[in-house]
Amino acid sequence: MSVRYQLVERLSDGAFHSGESLGQALGISRAAIWKQVRVLREMGLPVHAVRGRGYRLSAPLELLDAERIAEELTPGARERLAGIELHHELDSTNDFLRRNRALPSGTVCLAERQLRGRGRRGRQWVSPYGTNLYLSLLWRFEQGVEGLGGLSLAVGIALLRTLHELGVEDAGLKWPNDVLVHQAKLAGILVEVAGESAGPCSAVIGIGINVDMPDAAAREIDQHWTDLCHAAGAAISRNRLASGLLECLLEALHDFNELGLSPFLEEWRRYDLSLGREVQVRSGGDLVTGRGSGIDVDGAFLLETLNGLRRFASGEVSLRITE
Ligand code: BTN
Numbered sequence: 001m002s003v004r005y006q007l008v009e010r011l012s013d014g015a016f017h018s019g020e021s022l023g024q025a026l027g028i029s030r031a032a033i034w035k036q037v038r039v040l041r042e043m044g045l046p047v048h049a050v051r052g053r054g055y056r057l058s059a060p061l062e063l064l065d066a067e068r069i070a071e072e073l074t075p076g077a078r079e080r081l082a083g084i085e086l087h088h089e090l091d092s093t094n095d096f097l098r099r100n101r102a103l104p105s106g107t108v109c110l111a112e113r114q115l116r117g118r119g120r121r122g123r124q125w126v127s128p129y130g131t132n133l134y135l136s137l138l139w140r141f142e143q144g145v146e147g148l149g150g151l152s153l154a155v156g157i158a159l160l161r162t163l164h165e166l167g168v169e170d171a172g173l174k175w176p177n178d179v180l181v182h183q184a185k186l187a188g189i190l191v192e193v194a195g196e197s198a199g200p201c202s203a204v205i206g207i208g209i210n211v212d213m214p215d216a217a218a219r220e221i222d223q224h225w226t227d228l229c230h231a232a233g234a235a236i237s238r239n240r241l242a243s244g245l246l247e248c249l250l251e252a253l254h255d256f257n258e259l260g261l262s263p264f265l266e267e268w269r270r271y272d273l274s275l276g277r278e279v280q281v282r283s284g285g286d287l288v289t290g291r292g293s294g295i296d297v298d299g300a301f302l303l304e305t306l307n308g309l310r311r312f313a314s315g316e317v318s319l320r321i322t323e
Contacts, residue, residue: 014060082106150299
């Protein structure tokens, strides 16, 4: 592990550490410690320096802990989980698993920060260090890419179930998979599939949840956003969030694999923010207006228009609730 992240681990208790003791523990000079502290501040970590006492973070920082996450899972979920890849920093947890598709199905990748976090439709996913959740899961399917149209919707339901367990009751889903609270984005899902259209294939399922977004990072977000601390009105343990999410996600993937989207349709209706509302769908160059009419069993969006019911498959389609 790099010196920088060894330093973060030492400072994560929120207590004072003298430059000298840190230097000794990490095998570098006090001046080098100071240099690293400056980098941590640039990353958004509030490191205070007090003459005669040393360095400390303004508050303890709960770092992600693979052992703790696995321990908090039920035996059933632990069996479905192949392993946890935990990194302080990655380009993107999705890209890590895409580069390592040979890893066993059920491998999870988490990072404390992403340097090139990606959202849908080429957007950036703002991913500062140690404050939010960036999680991806590799999962193999036998039924081919063609059968995975509804996968990201099932993942959305798994995410909503997780949020409900945390007491966030007012989150909803905007097709295909935006998680919103009072129209502000709380979480997003990016599913990337590869393989045969009707044979073995794999999906990298990426989930980003804003947990406690720092102000400086928030300035980079180009949409209306919120985070879990605001939505839940309380501090959230990211390790508990990760294990709660994995619990729901692994169960949902198992069910989706066996039964497709049908076990999720009723819940989708409950969480669907566009149901019965006026909606604009942008598909390619076209803009179509109508009323949201839910989804079909393949996960396509149904829009009631003056010219009848229109169906939109996921992909480069975007949806705006206008009423
Ligand atoms: C979106 O709503 O646009 C999807 C956002 C998905 C973000 C997550 S964070 C973990 C994983 N790694 C990425 O680079 N993106 C996904």
